[in-house]
Amino acid sequence: MIDMAHVVALLICVPLVFAVLIAIIPDDKIRGIIVYIGGITVMAGALYAAYLWLFKLSKAANNTFIEFDLPFNKYFNYATLIGDVVLMVVIIFLSFKHKKHIICLLSLIQTAVVCWVEFKGPKVEECVSMRFDNLTMIMVLIIGIIGSLIGIYAVGYMRGYHVHHKEFKDRRSFFFAMIFVFYAAMFGLVTTQNIMWLEFFWETTSVCSFLLIGYTRTEEAITNCFRALWMNLLGGLGFAVVIIISAYKFDTFNLHDIINGNALTSKYGLICLAALAFAAVSKTALFPFSKWLLGAMVAPTPSSALLHSATMVKAGVYLLIRMSPVMGDTRVGTVISIIGGFTFFASSLLAISQSDGKKVLAYSTISNLGLMVACTGVGNSETMWAAIFLMVFHAVSKSMCFQSVGAIENSTGSRDIEDMQGLMCRLPKLALVLLIGMAGMYLAPFGMLISKWAALKSVVDSDVVFLVLFIAFGSASTMFYWTKWMTKIVGNSEEREKDVTQSNEYISMFVHALIAVCVVASLPIISKKLVLPYIVNATILKFGDITVNPNMYKQFYTELAPLNEGNLKVMVIMIAAVIIVPLFMYFISRGATSKNVVGYMNGINTGDNRHFVDSFGNEKELHVSNWYMEEFFGEKKIFVPAVLIGVILCVILIGVSLYGLGGVR
Amino acid sequence: MKSFHKSPWLLHYDASSCNGCDIEVLACTMPRYDVERFGIINTGNPMHADIFCVTGGVNEQNAPVVKQIYDQIPEPKVVVAVGTCACTGGVFKECYNILGGVDKVIPVDIYVPGCAARPESIIDGVVKALALYQEKHDKMVKEGRGLPEGE
């Protein structure tokens, strides 16, 4: 049997090996097969890690966490340093090539800080580099399963993509290699607790994303990818601050020690907290940084799905969840939750005015990330519960939505919502996947609603009650834009269209649907066995107390139990109702005899409900358009003010941390 | 089952009337005559209607329209031709574009003559239609067709 250290080391290294393999193999077929094998390997590795933790280690660790060093830990340490320098060189090279000189400054500062601290800085006590607990396990599963499914989907998708888009150079080897590098970086990011390593993995995801956004090398793509880069690097500066402070003041590189021990007691700890939160805000593309995620939609769909909604942006949320119990006690947390709540509201309004399917998905991603961040900022145990479940459901549903929109675009040549009229008749399988994904985003059966419900409920208990206003208004507009899109899909339309979606794309999508249903069905168990223990431990650990007192554990657990039991019962009934009732109704109503008539169009319906006779006696097509309400919610109206408010909030965030305004709440 | 004639919903269609009869039909539904006391409502939608009031003679262009709307009214239904033109084509009968009365296109049950038809006579015609409506309904129940399953 292999122990956890080896598994994690493999999870980081194996994708890199596959990345190299993919990069050097020019043949399309063989490369496809290698991507499959790689994807399945990654998935298996993630599942094995979860198995190992759940059934072997967690009990021994008293359901808290384990710490371990990787095999060849020293070499890994060197590798991160060298990697940092390599990333810097890549960034500098590319930004000079495209004449964006300012950007390399951001990267230079960061790398210089890391090198300075490593070689010239004070001798810092070595910390154990890895840590594995329930939250890590959830993250590993999201990356391993959702991530690799998207990789598998991408094989088929990119084939279709290059058939449609002959104008772009085929750089698929590079594309898949980057995706695998990204897996490695993400696995590293969620398992490490060494802040130096974390900074390296964080920057790697930024650079991966930058390279993938620029995949097509059009002018737009290049502008957008550099925007993504500078915004993420700016956030990354937060890490530079944390590294300096932790080296000179705290004598440790352990993320948990930096946050838990110090944030509540020392001013520098508070600055660390704010700096990390700032980095996370840029990563999760909240206002004022939202523009990079919107621009990222120029990339091929799999990279949008993988990097910009299902997994990478979750890195920020992950970090915030880690800090959540501490943030809950500080003004930093208050500011963060306002940034999140505001983003949730503003971008759900912006989503209304969009007709491009991918853009709606992008705005909804930003909006949901805002909700998660708001939850983490409030930082009581119920909001943490909500944040974790929001993250899980969002990863599954959003990836499903992206995949089906991508496949629809490949089949119909458009991803505009107006062109999706009657998709249920034209491409029933894809439409079904899209509908399940959308339902997961906001309807009852698939949990997003459950989490939103929990979020609302727990925010009420916190001190920042006016967040409720953001959630109430934001969820109204969320409902509006999703239902609006749904009505387009279920509508009536002409006959079937040719579905060019490849079978591997379908495999990925259906497995997603299956996972969505499974997660919902096992919600009470996941909540009880994984999420609650994690929250309880995190709440206890924020006092910097490493040894968990069983009595304390029990006390916290019973305080949280109502969330799990009483309310979940109603929710389970509701879930069952939303799945079973329509099915049941479908079967009893199937027997109803009805005469089919044409719809009412003042008597001039030509007989197919889609055309009418005009006053000259000619046939004309009827197009029922959605409403986009540009004059209320247009990007021109809302986007710039929202960014400005975001900037102000970020300034407040920095101010609060620097001057320790109130500091502890 | 006597009660079903208590809620007849009306659909009014102007085939090619001079608007005289239309004004009278609408006058019926106004407060002065208040047909709502019989449960009559003027709907704008064939899907909800029971009684189809047509005014004016049918011409070439609206014949298919009248037919389609008639088809969209669920059974049982009663057609009332309001005004002389709707009954026979009236003074426009010999026009090049007029087909004649409404009964050239769809089966008419009640004829309400007059130019323009008086509200009183229209109400009278509609009340007659109610009796017929009940009759048709009972016949439909006897034949047992078209009834939807209960809630």
Place this chain on the structure above:
Amino acid sequence: MQKADIIKIVSILAFIVLAPVLGGLLEGIDRKISARMQRRVGPKITQPFYDVLKLFNKEYISVNKKQLFLLLSHIFFVVFAGGLFFGGYDMLMVFLSLSTASIFMILAASSTHTAYTGVGTVRELVQMMCCEPAELLVAVGFYLASAVGGIHYASLGLANDPSFMVKDLINVDKPAIMYMPGFFIAFVFILTIKFRKSPFDLSTSHHAHQEVVKGLTAEFSGGAYAITEIAEWYEEVMLLGVVALFFVTNNPISYIWAALAVIIVFFLEILIDNTSARVKWDLMFKASWGVILACAGTNLLVLEILPQVLRH
């Protein structure tokens, strides 16, 4: 414990059986009063029942077969929401399942794809967007009001934990309206939208009004239309129940006040219906969000500050 369960089941069953009767009668009264306001005699009070019976006995024609099962799901969730409410369950859940119900309704309507349902559907969506914040905020308001009550009675040694459960909310010592007048105004405001009363009957309308050929319900005929009518009755009764909840306390006499309040609110809605002209959607949107923000929002902040003031 046993007794509480029996009461719960009885009230749920009573809702399921009696709500359509009550709702139908309310609509009949509504039509009668409207007629009198227009100096007409008006139909009988039992007229809505005749209408629905007739609709059930008509031939069933449909434009799209998907319609019926979506509509049946719609009525199920409306009844479910009402059952949760009268069974004393969570207020948030009540409103969330109510919105789920309206989504099914919207999908049923849009499955036909014609111009009138198209316009009706989008307008209904806008109406939903106008109502949703108020519903959620009212639930939150009840919760906070029960918390304030808790602070208030803490001096008497009676701790009162805040709760979302209706069964706890009817067991307070002081009526919720005392703490949440702003929420009440916002809720009454959106009731006009929910009841599809002029000036906000944009997506579909009642009586002889014919906005966009009944918009949302344009393609429902016979039994299908009857189902939507009955669902509306259920919803109406449930929403009036929420109005009553503002006044109910653990004192039985309060139920009389609650009934009186419901009657006044109901009459007010009819009066508004008959004295105002239909507005455009954008005015409705601005007005409702404005009123919600101004009334419910202010009230929310006051409720947030109040406990801290009381504490000092």
